[in-house]
Amino acid sequence: xxxxxxxxxxxxxxxxxxxxxxxxxxxxxxxxxxxxxxxxxxxxxxxxxxxxxxxxxxxxxxxxxxxxxxxxx
Numbered sequence: 001x002x003x004x005x006x007x008x009x010x011x012x013x014x015x016x017x018x019x020x021x022x023x024x025x026x027x028x029x030x031x032x033x034x035x036x037x038x039x040x041x042x043x044x045x046x047x048x049x050x051x052x053x054x055x056x057x058x059x060x061x062x063x064x065x066x067x068x069x070x071x072x073x
Contacts, residue, residue: 002068011050012072015043043073 004012021039047069048059063070 002071004068007051008068008072011047011069014050015046015072018046020046040073047073
């Protein structure tokens with residue numbers, strides 16, 4: 001998977017505790033663009049808060065560069 005820093009371990013703990021995937025609805029009625037998996041997006045924004053990333057652009061850059069964080073989200 002990669003190197004797990006203490007912050008990434010804390011993120012895993014928070015995501016396991018929150019269980020966002022149970023609350024993120026992936027239903028689609030066939031009209032319009034199909035939705036992305038909303039749980040993945042929600043996990044990324046939780047990671048933004050836990051890791052102290054201040055901007056969404058910073059989150060996107062971190063997800064682009066950090067393979068471990070991408071796999072966690």
